Amino acid sequence: MDKTEEDMRANCGVLRRYRDLLPITSATPMISLGEGSTPLVHSRYIGKTIGCEELYFKLEGCNPSGSFKDRGMVVAVAKAMEARSTTIVCASTGNTSASAAAYGAYCGLRTVVLVPKGAVASGKLAQAIAYGAQILVVKGNFDQALELVRELSNSHPITLVNSVNPHRLQGQKTAAFEVVDVLGDAPDYLFIPVGNAGNITAYWMGFSQYFAMERIARRPRMMGFQAEGAAPIVLGHPVEHPTTIASAIRIGNPASWRQAVAARDESGGRIDAVSDEEILAAYKLMASREGIFCEPASAASVAGLMKSARDGLDLTGKRAVCVITGTGLKEPELAAQQAAAPPLEIEATLAMVEQALDLVAMG
Numbered sequence: 001m002d003k004t005e006e007d008m009r010a011n012c013g014v015l016r017r018y019r020d021l022l023p024i025t026s027a028t029p030m031i032s033l034g035e036g037s038t039p040l041v042h043s044r045y046i047g048k049t050i051g052c053e054e055l056y057f058k059l060e061g062c063n064p065s066g067s068f069k070d071r072g073m074v075v076a077v078a079k080a081m082e083a084r085s086t087t088i089v090c091a092s093t094g095n096t097s098a099s100a101a102a103y104g105a106y107c108g109l110r111t112v113v114l115v116p117k118g119a120v121a122s123g124k125l126a127q128a129i130a131y132g133a134q135i136l137v138v139k140g141n142f143d144q145a146l147e148l149v150r151e152l153s154n155s156h157p158i159t160l161v162n163s164v165n166p167h168r169l170q171g172q173k174t175a176a177f178e179v180v181d182v183l184g185d186a187p188d189y190l191f192i193p194v195g196n197a198g199n200i201t202a203y204w205m206g207f208s209q210y211f212a213m214e215r216i217a218r219r220p221r222m223m224g225f226q227a228e229g230a231a232p233i234v235l236g237h238p239v240e241h242p243t244t245i246a247s248a249i250r251i252g253n254p255a256s257w258r259q260a261v262a263a264r265d266e267s268g269g270r271i272d273a274v275s276d277e278e279i280l281a282a283y284k285l286m287a288s289r290e291g292i293f294c295e296p297a298s299a300a301s302v303a304g305l306m307k308s309a310r311d312g313l314d315l316t317g318k319r320a321v322c323v324i325t326g327t328g329l330k331e332p333e334l335a336a337q338q339a340a341a342p343p344l345e346i347e348a349t350l351a352m353v354e355q356a357l358d359l360v361a362m363g
């Protein structure tokens, strides 16, 4: 493929851009809401504070529904259509339902989402409502909702689009391809939040596929981070009542547990936990020092990076990528709650503006 053709394909969605590397047939509809091809942004602050000059953020909040879930959803929905399915279902901490609802609306499918009661960020629920999904609020947690949709899809002609659907991870692996396509090689480290553990599994699949194709000479160390109150992989056993401010990773029994552990071990990486305080500190730092407003769950990767550096991980001369999984606009209340003081209200005069800014009036 020549360069211009590649350029033209770069923003045409995940299915077209990586069609040769995905489970696509001539019968797969090549749908796209413009997912993928997200920015890889060089850090100007956090990298310096930890001695890592080559730190990058992969901004997955720039996907159409505001999280990386769109990469997998477009493949899962295309394959559902190829199989002539007309209904899709998922359990969700929020972003999967937002993504499923978006692609379901785009493709004219019936979309059913099960969300744990009181545990979904307002923006994510607003999306599912706006896209017209049928929303069932389950009196239980995410793990229970996932069990329900698994059973439902086993006994009805309904396609499950959670990450236990293998097409989801196939689509999500394209983020690893993009990192390599931009950097020219794999980074030394990949820092990533871990909830249901599908994404860390998908990145590892992507890097491993490029490695097998000899597109990269080595694979990165996979550094996954759970929240302390929802850290089953770190603890080595399921957590019955997971708690954390980061709702997108509030999961007590990850579906891709085994694969995540394999990715960690094969890569020589780690899966560790960070506290809600560390997550919130990273969330604020990302917005105020890097100009990147992300979800608290996304900040877990940054919190994990900073914790690793504090614990002695030497990143001098290393290349690291932090996956910023979703946008902070999903949960605007949280940013407001974190503000030191509410914004100042003033009369509409220049004098009041100057006074508020401690500026001395000129002439």
Ligand SMILES: *Cc1c(COP(=O)(O)O)cnc(C)c1O
Residues within 6 Å of the ligand: 067, 068, 069, 095, 096, 163, 193, 194, 195, 196, 197, 198, 199, 200, 248, 249, 295, 297, 298, 325, 326, 327
């Ligand atoms: C889904 C999600 C995660 C967790 O990803 P898993 O694949 O479940 O490990 C992290 N951050 C955000 C914003 C998410 O939507």
